[in-house]
Amino acid sequence: MAKTTLANPHAGSSFDDFLKEEGSYEELQARALKRALAEQLDDALQADKDGQVGDQLSQ
Numbered sequence: 777m778a779k780t781t782l783a784n785p786h787a788g789s790s791f792d793d794f795l796k797e798e799g800s801y802e803e804l805q806a807r808a809l810k811r812a813l814a815e816q817l818d819d820a821l822q823a824d825k826d827g828q829v830g831d832q833l834s835q
Contacts, residue, residue: 795801
């Protein structure tokens with residue numbers, strides 16, 4: 777007896793495609809960028825407090 781499987785409509789699609797379909801891709805991309813920039817700024821400020829400004833700026 778042959779085994780029948782249903783095709784998954786999301787097989788092969790990416791998470792980005794899913795977010796675009798849901799309409800939240802741009803918002804989440806902007807949020808992720810802001811979060812990454814805030815983390816880099818925080819790292820730079822912490823390095824400044826530790827006296828490592830030259831090391832951070834040369835990267």
